[in-house]
Amino acid sequence: MKRRDFLKSALTLAALAPLTPLAAKAGADGDKSSDLLSGKGVVRRRYKETAMTVPLLGFGMMRLPRKDPDRPEIDYxxxxxxxxxxxxxxxxxFDTAYMYHAGLSEKCAGELLSxxxxxxxxxxxxxxxxxARKEADLEKIFSTQLARCKTDYFDFYMIHSLGEANWKLSQKFRVYEFLAKKKAEGRIRKLGFSFHDAPELLRKIVAAHTWDFAQIQLNYLDWELYRSKEQYEILTKAGIPVIVMEPLRGGALASLNPEATKILEQAAPGQSNASWAFRFAGSLPNVLTILSGMTFPQHLEDNIRTFTDFKPLTDADRKVLDRALIAYRKSLAVPCTAxxxxxxxxxGVAIPTIFGAYNQYKISKNKFLFLGSYRTLPEESRASECVECGKCAKHCPQHIDIPKELSKIQEEIDLISGKKKALVTPPDGDLHV
Ligand code: SF4
Ligand code: SF4
Known part of the structure; x- marks a missing residue:
């Protein structure tokens, strides 16, 4: 999607209720900055008590520059x-994945980094x-990745996108055991997982194995709304360093709406909206690195500026961000607070999960990701199963007409899933994410 189209979509969303101040929520551990290592270039954090240091800004390779935004080929x-x-x-x-740019992202890493x-x-x-169709396919996938990346090891490697369905699949194919063996063989240095689900499942996954890190969706909007705070705390308590994805919520926090933008601009003239979101995530001391999917050189330059002279949020900054967030939340599609x-x-309808995925979709406009995550829901939990009994709506503090919203969402799903497109990779555009 073009950046200006995204801006338009982010600005046409509907109203939301006030929320708990970020100052009160993140402030307890958010002001510790002494662990940031500065020197030449972007600031770094130490991996636990080791000599390994990691830049606080990570290069996400899901949305690399393209000549044709509708094609996966990368503009080298x-x-x-x-x-x-x-x-x-x-x-x-550099964070890549098997299917980013239909496999071309890993190849790009190999070409440009070797x-x-x-x-x-x-x-x-x-x-x-x-x-994978069977356990033996894991070896094929892993070998392909090493070959594409022109390497014989990965520094960080994770089980991709764990939610209920993928966690079950990973257990069935013994993915952790396979990767632990690769780690023992020296093909992986740090083994973790990326996660897209509720804290309840995260607790189970954390308890199931020994993990070196975890990658979660974390930003100042999702901190309360999608329970990123709980996820961050579970991982921190377990001593697992956090890698942040979606720090800009699919680009939404880089654009915001005029009211929220004005609040941030008045507080720090000349600082981008994106820089506030990065500072929020980077102020959390258990965050090892923050991935930004950078499509344009100007995204990279803005990020380098933010992370070179990195300023953790002060209490006054958090109050400004609280005000901007309240202004911005008025513009979300369904005002569900989960x-x-x-x-x-x-x-059996999974009401908040559906609203969460739908809000995400309305912000990112990425129907492929939306349909993909929606289909991981068991059929009996989907919006189509609502019998309109109205029981749920009586309990909703946001006064959402839940059956009506579910029906609208189902209609939209029917519409967008009816279009037959043969794209292997989502046309996820040029967002500063
Ligand atoms: S209206 Fe009834 S069936 Fe539909 S989501 Fe609410 S409680 Fe479930
Ligand atoms: S009660 Fe309302 S706000 Fe709370 S999770 Fe359900 S729909 Fe969302």
Whole structure:
């Protein structure tokens, strides 16, 4: 999606209720900055008590520059300059995945990074268990990734996108055991997982194995709304460093709405909206690195500015962000705060999960991601199962007409899933994410 189209979509969303101040929520541990290591280039954090240091800004490779935004092919001329600039600025953490750019992102990492000494950058990829039909396929996928990336090891490697369905699949194919063996063989240095679900499942996954890190969706909007705070606390308590994805909520927090933008601009003239979101995530001391999917050189330059002279949020900054967030939340599609008071639904509908995915979709406009995550819901939990009994709506503190919203969402799902497109990778555009 074009950046201006995204801006338009982000500005046309409807109203939401006030929320708990970020100052009160994140402030307890959010002001510790002494653990940030500064020097030449972007600031870094130490991995636990080791000598390994990681840049606080990580280069997300899901939305690399393209010549044709509807095609997965990468514009190497631009990408090469951006990689070189990132390396020169100390941003040497590169996060790719098997299916990004239909497989071309991993290949790009191999092409553009192999001129650098292998120990001068961190290469990161992920095991998509849903691509496997049987356990033996894991080896094929992993070998393909190493070959694409022109390497014989990954610095960080994770089980990709754990939610209920993928966690079950990962257990069935013994993905952790496979990757632990790769780690023992020296093919993986740090083993973790990326996660897209509720804190309840996160607790189970954390307890199931020994993990070196976890990657979660975390930003100042999701801190309360999608329970990122709980997820961050579970991982921190377990001693598991956090890697942040979606720090800008699919680009939404880089654009915001005029009212919220004005609040931030008045408080810090000349600072981008994106910089506030990065500062929120980076002020959390257990955050090891923050991934930003950078499509344009100007995204990279803005990020380097933010992370080179990194300023953790002060209490006054948090109050400003609270005000901007209240202004911005007025513009969300369904004002669900994920409080779960509407549950259990007698028909089994996963109401807050559906509203959460729908809000995300309305912000990102990425129907492929939306349909993908929606289909991980068991059929009996989907919006189509609502029998309109009205029980849930009586308990909703946001006064949402839940059955009506579910019906609208179902209609929209029917509409967008009816379009037959053969794209392998989502056309996820040029957002500053
Ligand atoms: S109205 Fe629909 S979603 Fe709400 S409780 Fe009844 S069946 Fe469940
Ligand atoms: S009660 Fe309302 S706000 Fe709370 S989770 Fe259900 S729909 Fe969302």
């Amino acid at each position: 001329a631009v990408a090469r300059k951006m990689f070189d600039r990132a390396m020169a600025a100390g941003c040497n953490y 001129k650098y000494p292998r120990d001068s950058y961190y290469l990161v990829s992920k095991m998509p268990a849903w691509f 409080c779960r008071y509407c549950l259990p639904c007698p028909a």
